[in-house]
Amino acid sequence: MELYKKVLKVARNYKGLLILAIFFMFFSTLTDGVSLGMLVPISDKVLNNHPIVFPGTKLPGFLTQLINKVNSMNPQPLLIWISVIVLVLIAIKGLTFYTQRLIMEVIGQRVIRDLRDQLFTKIQHMSLDFFSNTRVGELVSRLTYDIYVIRHAFTEGIADSVYYSFQLLLYLGIVLFINFKLALFVLVFLPGISWPLLKLGKRLRKISRQIQGKMADLNSRMQEAFVSMNIVKAFSMEKEEVKRFKALNRDFYKLILKSMRRTLFLNPATEFIAGAGGIAVLVIGGREVIQGRMSFGVFVYFLGALMALMKPVKRLIKVYNFNQVAMAAVERVFEIIEKEPTVRESESAIDLPLPRKDIVFENVWFKYEEDFVLKGINLKVDMGEIVCLVGPSGAGKTTLLSLLLRFYDPTEGRILIDGVDLRDVRIDSLRRYVGLVTQEPVLFNDTVYNNIAYGMKDKSPQEVEQAAKIANAHEFIVRLPQGYDTVIGERGVKLSGGEKQRIAIARAVLKNPPILILDEATAQLDADSELKVQEAIQRLIQNRTVFLIAHRLSTARRADRIVVMDDGRIVEEGKHEELLARNGLYCKYYRYQFQDVGGKL
Numbered sequence: 001m002e003l004y005k006k007v008l009k010v011a012r013n014y015k016g017l018l019i020l021a022i023f024f025m026f027f028s029t030l031t032d033g034v035s036l037g038m039l040v041p042i043s044d045k046v047l048n049n050h051p052i053v054f055p056g057t058k059l060p061g062f063l064t065q066l067i068n069k070v071n072s073m074n075p076q077p078l079l080i081w082i083s084v085i086v087l088v089l090i091a092i093k094g095l096t097f098y099t100q101r102l103i104m105e106v107i108g109q110r111v112i113r114d115l116r117d118q119l120f121t122k123i124q125h126m127s128l129d130f131f132s133n134t135r136v137g138e139l140v141s142r143l144t145y146d147i148y149v150i151r152h153a154f155t156e157g158i159a160d161s162v163y164y165s166f167q168l169l170l171y172l173g174i175v176l177f178i179n180f181k182l183a184l185f186v187l188v189f190l191p192g193i194s195w196p197l198l199k200l201g202k203r204l205r206k207i208s209r210q211i212q213g214k215m216a217d218l219n220s221r222m223q224e225a226f227v228s229m230n231i232v233k234a235f236s237m238e239k240e241e242v243k244r245f246k247a248l249n250r251d252f253y254k255l256i257l258k259s260m261r262r263t264l265f266l267n268p269a270t271e272f273i274a275g276a277g278g279i280a281v282l283v284i285g286g287r288e289v290i291q292g293r294m295s296f297g298v299f300v301y302f303l304g305a306l307m308a309l310m311k312p313v314k315r316l317i318k319v320y321n322f323n324q325v326a327m328a329a330v331e332r333v334f335e336i337i338e339k340e341p342t343v344r345e346s347e348s349a350i351d352l353p354l355p356r357k358d359i360v361f362e363n364v365w366f367k368y369e370e371d372f373v374l375k376g377i378n379l380k381v382d383m384g385e386i387v388c389l390v391g392p393s394g395a396g397k398t399t400l401l402s403l404l405l406r407f408y409d410p411t412e413g414r415i416l417i418d419g420v421d422l423r424d425v426r427i428d429s430l431r432r433y434v435g436l437v438t439q440e441p442v443l444f445n446d447t448v449y450n451n452i453a454y455g456m457k458d459k460s461p462q463e464v465e466q467a468a469k470i471a472n473a474h475e476f477i478v479r480l481p482q483g484y485d486t487v488i489g490e491r492g493v494k495l496s497g498g499e500k501q502r503i504a505i506a507r508a509v510l511k512n513p514p515i516l517i518l519d520e521a522t523a524q525l526d527a528d529s530e531l532k533v534q535e536a537i538q539r540l541i542q543n544r545t546v547f548l549i550a551h552r553l554s555t556a557r558r559a560d561r562i563v564v565m566d567d568g569r570i571v572e573e574g575k576h577e578e579l580l581a582r583n584g585l586y587c588k589y590y591r592y593q594f595q596d597v598g599g600k601l
Contacts, residue, residue, distance in 0.1 A: 006334055007154060010118070011111045017103055022162055024100035029166040031093040033174065036304050038082050038089075044297030046075045046082070053295035055179055055288055101159065108155030116147050119333055126336075127343040128407040129368065137220025142336065145215045146329035149208075153326030160319045164312035171309035178302045179294070182284055207259045208325040212332060214252045221245055259325075281306060343409050345427055352425040355433055355514055357418045358382050359404070359545065365412035366399060372411070373399050375568040381561075383514070386541060388548040388559035390586065395565040397549045401517050404547070405434055435513035437540075439520040441504035443492030448477050449484040451492075452506045459510055471506035471536040473499070505536045516541060519549045553590050562586065 011018065044052045051071045070078065123139060175183040225232060225241045232241055285302060288294040294302075364377040374396045381387050389397040402408055403415055406427055415422045422430060443451050452464050452473075464484070468474040476499055480486040492500040508516065518537065534555075550556045557576045564572035564579065564586045572584050579586040 007111070007115070007150065007330060008158075010115050011107060011154070013114075014107045014110060017107050021100045021103040021107070021159070024096045024103070025159075025163040026166055028093055028096035028100060029163070029170050031089045031096065032167065032308070033170045035086060035089045035093065036174070036308060037301065038086055039304055040295075040297040040301045041070050041078060041082060042297070043300045044295045045070060045073065046079045048296060049075055050295060050297075052297055053292075054298055055294040100163070104159040105155050108151055108158075111154055112147055112151040115150065115333065116143060119143060119147070119337055122337050122339070125341060126339070127341040128402070129342055130339070132368070135216070135220045137218070137223045138216040139336075140223065141212065141216035141219045142332055144219075146212055146332050149212075149326050149329040150333065153323055153330075157319050157323050157326065160315055164315045164319070168309065168312040168316065171305045171312070174305040175302060175309060178298060178305070179285070179288070182281065182288075182302070203262060207255060207262075208328040209331075211252070211255045211259065212328060214248065214255055218245075218248050218252060221248055343406055343427070346424060349424060349426045350420075351429040352417060352420060352433065355383055355417050355545070359515070360416040360419075361400070361403075361413070362416060363413040364400070364403065364410045364415065366396075366403060366408065366410050373568050374403075374410075377413070377568075377570060379563065379570060381545060381547075383545050384543065386546040386548065386558070386560045388550050388556040388562045389565060390550055390553065390556055390562060390589070391565035391571075396568040397565055398519055400565070401519065401547050401549070404515075404517070405436065406430055433514050435508040435511050435516045437501075437504050437508050437516075437518050441492065441500045443488060443495075443500055443503060445487065445490045447482075447485050447487055448480065448503065451488065451503055452484075452510055454507060456510055464506075464510060467506045467510035468502075470509045470539045471502045473502035473506045473536070476502075502536055505540055509536075509540055513544070515545045515547075517547045517549075520551050553593055 040052055044050050052067050054067075073081075120143060123143075172183075221244060225245070232238060281303065285294070285299050289296055289299045359381045361377045361379040364374055365372055366374040377396075377400060389400065391397055399408075403410055404422075406422055409423060417425075417430075444454070449461070449464055452467060453459050461484075465474060468477055468484075477484055477486075486494075488494045488503075492503065495503070518541075546559075548555060548559060556562050560575075562572075562574060562576060562579055563570055564584075566585060572579055572582065572586055574582070580590060
């Protein structure tokens with residue numbers, strides 16, 4: 001119930017429409033009751049020309065007068081009147097049913113739209129550690145399959161819950177009114193119908209969690225296979241990928257079949273119980289008709305209401321079971337919506353002023369899980385200084401600069417810009433002053449222009465073009481089929497590695513940040529591409545505070561200061577010549593690289 005309240009809370013903006021839908025549900029139910037009541041005069045007066053007799057029931061005055069009026073009418077004109085009334089009732093029933101279903105569908109679609117927006121927004125604002133521990137396919141599954149299940153729970157579950165509750169009350173009231181004792185006897189059979197259905201609900205919820213988890217596995221498998229298609233083909237792994245997918249798909253199929261077998265078994269089981277109750281009613285009620293204590297038409301009305309009563313009972317229990325399935329999806333969706341990011345702004349956060357003095361890492365320790373990745377980092381960088389971080393893979397270089405962007409917060413210690421702790425400033429104001437160019441440039445399936453101007457809609461076409469020229473990108477861009485309007489494909493697949501990197505550099509140039517992070521920006525390029533990218537980088541770093549993470553020590557030589565890291569610590573600092581003279585770790589790596597025995601840092 002608590003989970004259902006969370007979904008209903010999303011729907012609170014549409015309560016006016018919901019009330020209107022409930023009104024039409026109530027009106028539609030009334031037409032059902034009146035239509036069913038037409039069985040009495042048709043069976044008694046029209047077909048048998050016998051008076052209508054209710055068994056020992058004290059009827060309200062208006063109903064007594066109506067029955068007397070019907071009993072006094074000739075069968076033929078009565079048939080015409082009943083035909084007209086039934087036809088009008090059918091039209092009203094159809095119109096009200098259509099209207100309430102349409103309204104509920106509109107509400108459901110709006111709720112799911114809002115819920116999907118809410119979920120996507122929350123995912124966008126989660127810290128990077130969340131994405132490190134969550135598969136992309138898992139997130140896609142929650143945004144698609146889980147949301148789809150919730151949509152049906154809302155549009156059909158809530159609509160059916162209200163509509164069939166009205167019908168249950170109507171038909172229950174009719175059978176109790178016609179023959180109270182016989183109705184009580186029938187109600188004894190209801191638990192026999194309800195118990196197996198309710199029992200199944202708990203089992204379905206468990207199976208549904210497994211189904212949704214397996215769907216996430218399928219999405220992850222597909223996403224990994226499609227994104228890595230070049231590697232798959234390079235290693236001739238197509239058959240192996242198909243084999244893995246088929247295995248997951250078979251597991252998913254088995255779970256779906258398992259759920260369907262249990263659901264389909266309910267119909268014959270409940271029909272048998274309901275049939276046994278119906279036969280008992282036929283025997284007892286038939287005796288009342290034979291003895292003249294109840295007219296045939298009233299008995300038909302009782303049987304009709306009783307049979308109609310079974311439908312809302314079974315439907316409501318099925319809605320309950322379906323909601324159990326949906327609640328597993330609701331749990332998965334709200335698990336993310338209610339999850340708090342590890343990096344949060346304080347309520348008193350301020351805008352960071354334009355950095356003018358220095359950046360200070362003060363006794364910074366950090367760990368992703370159990371082991372510390374950074375261990376007591378103390379580093380002061382003056383504004384305008386170019387600092388190069390070198391060291392073996394896993395030394396903590398990228399992690400250290402991720403803290404500067406507040407992708408993560410230090411486990412211990414703090415980072416200051418002009419004496420202001422980064423945890424005391426608004427995140428967007430910090431990132432406004434920091435530019436990032438990564439080893440693997442991040443591009444979108446959009447135009448070249450939009451990729452360069454990403455996050456900077458206020459920039460003019462002239463500024464975008466100038467940024468591309470500074471990044472050595474304009475020349476190849478204008479040769480593309482549509483120039484700056486060329487769509488470059490997912491992850492920039494239509495561009496070469498050097499071209500992608502220059503687009504990323506153009507983006508950083510356009511942002512014009514005072515602080516710049518270059519994370520191994522030329523590590524994967526060929527010599528010609530690297531030369532063009534290095535020229536672009538030289539223009540980019542002018543008059544900025546720059547953090548370089550370098551694979552090649554030729555890059556490090558141009559820095560104002562080199563910081564050597566190893567095992568999460570700073571082990572050496574100084575200029576290129578100073579570090580070579582110390583004959584320490586930097587000197588060792590330098591010799592390895594330039595004697596062609598060690599490769600890259």
